[in-house]
Amino acid sequence: DHILVTTDLCYICLCVCLGVVQTEGGKVEGKSHGMGLFRSVDVFKGVPFADVPGKWEKPKPHPGWSGILKANKYRDRCLQVTLLQTKTQGSEDCLYLNIFVPQGLKLSKNLPVMVYLFGGAFLLGASNDVAILGDSLYDGKEMADRGDVIVVTVNYRVGTMGFLSTGDDRLPGNYGLWDQHAAISWVRRNIAAFGGNPDNITIFGQSAGAVSASFQMLSPYSKGLFRRVITQCGVALSPWALQKKPMALTKKIARKVGCGRSNEDEMLECLKISDPIGLTLAGKIDVLLILGKGTVMDLLELAPVIDGDFIPDEPSKLFHNAAQFDYMAGVNSMDGHIFAGVDVPSINKKNANVRGLLAGLTKEKGNAAVDSAFRVYSSHWGSAPEPAVVKKTVADIETDFLFLVPTQIALQLHANNSSGAHTFSYLFNMKTRIPGFPRWVEAEHAEDLQYLFGKPFASPLIYFPRHRDLSGYMIAYWTNFARTGDPSNGGSRVPVPWPLFTKHHHPYLIINHKMTKSSVRYYTVVYSTDILLSSL
Known part of the structure; x- marks a missing residue:
């Protein structure tokens, strides 16, 4: 331990820092960042958790x-297409993680x-991913500092190199999920040296990362590996x-190369x-698939598969494996x-085709x-609905089908199978900050992340006080849950108790910047679940 004097953020921080840490692979040295008087965060970037992976191994x-x-x-990052899908970026040597450790006057x-x-x-x-005024969107310093937790962010293989499969033992697939498992296992074996409790690990993710966290929770390989799981916008x-048809996709990619x-x-x-590189480009989204044929789901082709191993069965039949994990x-x-906007291009015109969308989603x-x-x-x-009402209906249908109904079913299955573990449900509905959108648009996909990772504190000039309120609430709920399994209790004050x-x-x-007792609601809408989940 030693005293660090730094002038970050224009004032002096007198804190301890970890310095050099011994891991199973060797010694690592991070960098300390001042966060305020007597507070800092030790950051370790690019720590290897596995060797350079072999192709589809x-x-x-x-x-x-x-x-x-x-x-x-x-x-x-792991080898992948760029956002515009015109070229690739990243490397096959990509299995690294980053660690954010909060410190005060005593070593954590x-x-x-x-x-x-x-x-x-x-x-x-x-x-x-995604730098915001210099720092990654997933920079863990604010969450670590404000919630007094260690935050770890990990890389895993994506695209063709992470998820191509034949559906049998020749090319089983799920390599990206195995990477995540290796990273979580590395954390369990090594995090005590950084001041973490290996018996109190929470995995959390958003969108495909939430689906990943869900699969990690359901896999038989995760028994005893972590304690809690948070899935944001995906299960x-x-x-x-x-x-569900991996060999057909593999043959298509094979023809392309x-x-x-x-x-x-x-x-x-x-x-x-x-x-x-050619294989990765061959796995890009095929926009022609949607023309006259289907929905956005038809575009998302590279994904996990039921391999009889990491994912041994249909996900709905695996919740007995999740009985020990607290789940939010x-x-x-x-x-x-x-x-x-992809499925119904006419959503921005008067005649949004709701019936056509439903036909695509329920074609079976x-x-x-x-x-x-x-x-x-x-x-x-x-009798004569306003165009905005029809457009919002289209957005609601997509939200229900792709996210809300599957999440509610996952929560129900977890609660039904739980052996003493806790279950919590939320809806994030803060108005969008994306300029130019109509007034009826609330929280877009991924808009929760900026608040969870504390961007309103890290970049105060581009946010208002209400955004900092919301960010504080989310960090408190999420880190309390990680500490105790109860988002209402754990050392950080929250605006409203969150019932089981x-x-x-x-x-x-309901999570937004104005939270009161009325933020706790009960689902009363009867979803036509058998219809909406026809493809599950």
Whole structure:
């Protein structure tokens, strides 16, 4: 331990810091960042948790290093397409994690640990994604400091290199999920040296990262590995969470890279010697799929598969594996809005085709299902609905189908199977900060993350006080849950007690900047679940 004098944030912080830490692979040295008087966060960037992975192989232990590894810069993201899908970025040498450890006047010990899994449709993303005024969106300093927890962000393989599968033992798939498992296992073995409690690990994620956290919770390989799980806007039951025809997709990608063969084994041999960059580009989203055919779900092709191993069965049949984990789950009120713009381009015109959207989402059920769902969703329209009402209905349908209904079913299955573990449900509905959107648009997909990671505190000039209020509430709820399994209790004050979700009692907490007792609600809407989840 030693005293650090720094002038970060224009004042002097007198705190201890970890300095050099011994891990199983060797020594690492991070950097201390002042957060206020007598407060700092030790940051370790780019710590390896596994060796460079072989193509379509499970991760292997890192061989270690000699000397001191200077853990002061983020490492490459895993090989993936760029946002515009015109080229690739990243590297195959990508299995690294980042650790944020809060410190005060005494060295931190036995802290709760929160491991974050990023989203990005299983196609792109990184542990240090999207810089906001210099810092990554997933920078863990504010959450670590304000919640007194250790935050860990991890990389995992995505796209073709992370999720291609034949649906059998030849190319089982789920390599990205195995990477996550290796990272969580590394944290459990090593985090005590950083001041963390290996017996109190929470995994949390958003979108595809939430689906990932859900699969980690349901996998038989996770027994005893962590204690709690938070899924934000995605669960293993989401209709986009599984690839159900992996071999057809593998054959399509093989044709794109010149490996089309009638003999499957020859095709796989060709794929295994193909250039990873070409393979990655071949896995990009095929926008032509949606023209006249289907919905946004048809675009999200590379995803986990039921492999008989990490995911041994349909997710709905695996909740007995989750009985020991405390579980908190929710969605954003307009998670589906951006996807509605893909499925219903006319959403921005007067004649948004609600019936056409429902036909696409319920194609396995036929016209009767379309009529039934249309009645449910148009019941409040009146004889001449305003265009804004129809547009909001389209966004609601997408939100329900892709996010809300699967999440509610996952919460129910968890509560039904729980052996003493807690279950909590929420709805995040803060108005969007995205400029140019209509007034009726609430919380878009991923808009919760800026608050959870404390951006209104880190970048105060681009936020208002109400945003800092909300950010403080979310950090308190999330880190209390990580500490105790109860978001209302754990050392951080919260504005409203958050009641348990149980077998027969289904409260949820509405999360925004104006939280009162009336923020606790109960689901009264009867969702046409059999219709909406026709593809599950």
